[in-house]
Amino acid sequence: MSDEELLAEARKFEKNLLNFFWRQGVQYSEGEDLVQETYLRLWKYRREYKPTAKLSTFLFLMARQVRIDALRRQTRREGREKSWGKEAATSVGPSVGRADAREDVRWAVAQLSEPHREVVELGVFQDLPYAEVAEILGIPVGTVKSRMSNALKKLKEVFDERRS
Amino acid sequence: MNGDLESTLNELGPEYRAVVARLRSAREIEPSGTRAFSFPHTEWWRRAGYLAAASLAVALGLSIFMQDAAKAPREPYAGAKVYTVAYAPTEEALEVIVASQRADGSWTNDFITRQNAAALRASEDARMKVAYRRAVRYLRSKGLAPLTDEELKLRGEYAARAIAGA
Numbered sequence: 001m002s003d004e005e006l007l008a009e010a011r012k013f014e015k016n017l018l019n020f021f022w023r024q025g026v027q028y029s030e031g032e033d034l035v036q037e038t039y040l041r042l043w044k045y046r047r048e049y050k051p052t053a054k055l056s057t058f059l060f061l062m063a064r065q066v067r068i069d070a071l072r073r074q075t076r077r078e079g080r081e082k083s084w085g086k087e088a089a090t091s092v093g094p095s096v097g098r099a100d101a102r103e104d105v106r107w108a109v110a111q112l113s114e115p116h117r118e119v120v121e122l123g124v125f126q127d128l129p130y131a132e133v134a135e136i137l138g139i140p141v142g143t144v145k146s147r148m149s150n151a152l153k154k155l156k157e158v159f160d161e162r163r164s
Numbered sequence: 165m166n167g168d169l170e171s172t173l174n175e176l177g178p179e180y181r182a183v184v185a186r187l188r189s190a191r192e193i194e195p196s197g198t199r200a201f202s203f204p205h206t207e208w209w210r211r212a213g214y215l216a217a218a219s220l221a222v223a224l225g226l227s228i229f230m231q232d233a234a235k236a237p238r239e240p241y242a243g244a245k246v247y248t249v250a251y252a253p254t255e256e257a258l259e260v261i262v263a264s265q266r267a268d269g270s271w272t273n274d275f276i277t278r279q280n281a282a283a284l285r286a287s288e289d290a291r292m293k294v295a296y297r298r299a300v301r302y303l304r305s306k307g308l309a310p311l312t313d314e315e316l317k318l319r320g321e322y323a324a325r326a327i328a329g330a
Contacts, residue, residue: 019192032196105190123169124187130168148172156183 001051003043010042013059020063020121023109026070034070038063054132060122061136108158116151123148258283262295269302 001009017038021031041062042049049058109117115137122133123144130144137144165173165184173180261280284296 014195015192018195022193028193031193035195101186102190102193105187109187120187123166124184127166127169129166145168145172148169149176152172152176152180152183155187156180159183159186 001049003046006042006046006049006055007039009055010039010059013056016056016126017059017063019125020060021067023106023121023125024067024117025106025110026067030070034063034066037066037070041066056126056128057132057135060126060128064118064136104162108155108162111158112151112154116147116154119144119147120151120155258287258289258292262291265295265298269298269300 014035017035018031021034022028026034038059042059045062049055109120112120118137119133122128122136123130128136130141130148133144134141169184173184257280261284281296281299284292284299287293287296
């Protein structure tokens with residue numbers, strides 16, 4: 001696969017990547033920066049990509065690392081130990097009075113712990129098979145399955161509470 | 165929906181399908197399209213690299229050439245000059261002079277002294293007489309003459325310079 005073909009294929013994931021970052025509490029403009037950073041990382045490590053593997057796995061693996069790096073940068077910058085997730089949970093609030101399902105979903109996902117949020121993002125939103133999610137997160141498939149169950153239970157609670 | 169998630173939802177129960185449906189029903193945000201990423205054009209970079217390497221090689225060559233040119237002895241006077249080497253007019257020296265003469269009558273680096281020229285002229289050896297005539301013909305065509313003994317003394321016995329017309 002040539003560089004041009006790889007880029008053309010990777011570009012199909014632009015929206016997925018943007019939403020991947022956005023749903024985890026990253027602001028829109030910063031999310032776009034992170035998408036660009038992901039593509040830069042793809043360029044840097046393009047020789048390591050084997051066309052036999054799924055590009056989505058390779059791309060989300062890098063997107064995850066980009067997000068972790070961004071989190072570290074922010075932590076250093078702000079000089080505090082808060083995790084990105086916790087911050088996202090406080091900065092993203094339910095859209096009371098606004099019928100915006102998108103913000104509600106974002107808020108609900110932000111209530112999850114980091115490991116659960118990652119599994120939901122990749123397994124539900126990106127619709128990746130558990131084996132691929134496991135490869136991206138570097139955990140066993142069984143762990144993905146259990147985290148997914150727990151995450152969905154937690155989300156149901158959040159939605160139920162919100163309804164009541 | 166992929167089979168793995170389907171399997172998890174089957175285990176959890178139908179109410180969880182609603183959870184997933186709600187998650188997925190939310191409209192996703194769209195890229196602004198104002199930021200375009202493109203990989204660096206490797207072929208162009210490769211060509212630019214070759215061009216840069218070639219330019220560097222030319223610059224390096226010129227630099228060496230100029231350095232050599234700068235090292236060349238500076239001429240204190242203008243006008244045609246010829247290098248000369250003086251040999252004692254021995255038989256052996258004359259043999260060397262004849263053997264190293266070029267077809268046009270000149271020598272590669274050196275020229276002939278008047279003393280050597282006189283020895284060639286006086287020689288009984290036909291090769292030496294021919295060498296003398298060639299040398300004189302060459303000298304005349306260039307407006308040059310062999311060095312005098314005084315000039316040799318002034319400029320050194322060996323590798324001294326002859327001034328045009330001297």
